[in-house]
Amino acid sequence: MKLSTVILLCAAAPTVALVPGYPSQRVGHVTGGVSSPAFTKAGSNLATALQTSEDSQAVAVASRGGVGSALKNLDVPLIAYFFFWYLGNYYYNITNKLALRAAGGKTGFPMTISSLQMGVGCLYGLFMWVAPDGRKRPSVNMDDIVKMLPVAFCAMGSHCASVFALSAGAVSFAQIVKSAEPAFAAVLAQFVYGKKISKAKWLCLPIVIGGVILASVKELDFAWSALIAACIGNLFAAVKGNENKKLMETPGLKDRMGNIGNQFAITSMLAFLISVPLFIVKEGSKWGQFVDLYKTNPIVSFNLIASGLYWYGYNELATMTIKKTGAVTQSVANTAKRVIVIVGVALVLGESLDPIKLLGCSIGIGGVLLYSVIDKIVGNA
Template sequence: MTIGVLQLGVGVLYALYMWAAPDSRSVPSVTKDDLVKMLPVGFCAMGAHCFSVFALSAGAVSFGQIVKAAEPAFAAVVSTAVYGKSISTAKWLALIPVIGGVVLASVKELDFAWSALIAACTANLFAAFKANENKKLMETPGLKDRIGSVGNQFALTTILSFLFGLPLLLAREGHKWSEFVSLFRSNSVISTNLFTSGLYFYLYNELATLTIKKTNAVTQSVANTAKRVIVIVGVALVLGESLAPIKLLGCAIGIGGVLLYSLIDKIVYG
C-alpha cells in the first residue's frame, strides 16, 4: 500500500510541476462540482493501481501480468451488470480464450499465490469501474473544455487517487511509517526505484491516454496486445522467472483472446 500510494504521490509532484513551469501546461479551470463528479474515477484509479502493485509483490510478476490481461472479462461483466450496456455475443465468446489462457498459465505456476490472484482480479474490477465512470464523466457538458487537455485530465485523476490513498495508507500501514522512512533514507535502491517507477507509471499512462485520442481502435488493440507480450516476457527474462511451455501457451492463448476481443465486432459485423 505504501509503495503504491507514494508512486501516485510522485505523479502528483510531476503534475504540479507541469502546471507551475512557464509555457508548459495551463491549469484546468474545473469547478467544485466537477471535482466531486471526478471522485469515483479517482477512487477507482487508486484501487486499480494499489491492488496491481500488491499483486506484483505477492507472486511472480509475469503471473500477475497474465491475470491482468483478463481485464476485458471484468469490463464486460461490469458494463453489462452495473451500467446496463450491451455486449455482443461475439465478444462474450471471445472471452473464452482469455479466461482459458489465464487458467492454463496458472496451472503450473511455481510461484502461485492466492493473494496475487485475488489482488490482480480486484485491480481488474477497479479498472473496469474506472473506465465506465470515466466515460460517464466525460459526457458532462463543458467538462472537456474546463479540463483543457488529456494531460490535465490524467493529472486531476492522479491527484484525487493520491488523496484517496493517503488516509488508507496511514490507517493500514501508518504504524510502520518510521520504519519505512529509515529504510528509504538508508537504501538508495528503494528511493531511486520509488521515484523512477512513480514517474514512469505516470508518463506511461499519460502517453497511453494521448495515444487513445490519436489512433483508431485497431491500432490501440494491437499496441495493447504487444504491450502485454513485452511486459510478460520482459519481466520474466529480467527477473529470471519461470516461463514453462504450458505457461507460455496459456499466455499466448490469453493475450490472443484479448486481441480477438478487441477486434471481433469489426471482424464479424464489419
C-alpha cells in the same frame, strides 16, 4: 508530445542500470540493464511492428506521390507516443518490482509504495502546470471535482491492487491475470451500465479466461493473494473505464479541463489523496521503519521515485494514443505491450517462463486481441 514528457522518460531509463541491486549479472541468457537482450528484443519487436505499419502506409502512399509523400504522411508523434508508452511501462514494471522486493515484498510496504508512487506522479503533474513548455492549468470547480471522485477512487483501487499483486507474485503472473480485464469490463458494461456486448465478444471471453487458468497451472510464483489482488485491480480498472467515459460526456467539463493531460493529472492527485488514509490504516504503524529503509537503502529510494515517474508518464502517453487512434487500436496495442512486458521483465528479473505458462499466456493474450477486433470482423451482432 510535450518536451518535458520525453525528457522524463529518456532521462530516467538509463539510470536504472546504475542502481545497486539492479540485475547486472546474467539471468538465464539475459543480462540486466538497459542494454540487456531482453529489452533489445522487446524494442526490436516494437520496431518491427512499427516498421510493418510504416511499410504498409508507405506502399499505399507511394502510388500517390512516392517516398516524399509517404514521409510527409508519417505520424511521427503517434509513433513516439507508442514507443515511450511501451518503454515507460517496461521500466515501470522493473523499478516497481525492485522497490517492492527491497522493501520486503507483500509483507513489507506495498500500500505505502503504491501510494507514494502516485504522489511522485502528482508532483510531475504539478510541474507540468508551471514548466515553460507545460500545459495550461484547468479551470474546474468544486462540482467538477466531486464528479471526478468515483474515477479517482477506482484509479486508486486499480493501482494499489495491482502493486500488491506484483509484490505477492511474479510480474509475468500478475500481467497474465491483468490481461483478463476485458472479461470484467464486459460483465460490468452489460449488467451494470446497460451497454450491450456482442455475442462474438462473449464467445472470446472463455478463451481469455482459459488462457489465464492454463498459465497459472504451473506458475512457480503462484499465490492466491496475487491472483485475488490482480482480479480486484481488473474490477476497479473496468469501473474506472466506464466512469471515465461518463465523466468526459459531462457538458462543459471537457472545456474546463482544457485537455486529457489535465484530466489525468487531477484524477491522479485525487487518487493519491484518497489512498493516504488507507495506507495510514494498513501500514501507518510501520511508517518509521519505512522512512529508515528509504534513507538507508538506495534500491528502495531510487526505484520508488523512478517507478512513480514511469507510472505517470506511461499512463499519460497511453491516454494520448486513444485521442490519436481509437479504443480498438488502444486495446490491441495494450495487448502487444503485455507480451513485451511479460517476456522481457520475466527474463531480466529471472522469473519462471515454463512452456505451459507461455502457452497459456499466448492463448489468453490472443483471446484479448480477438476480443478487441472481433466486432470489426464479424459485425456487432
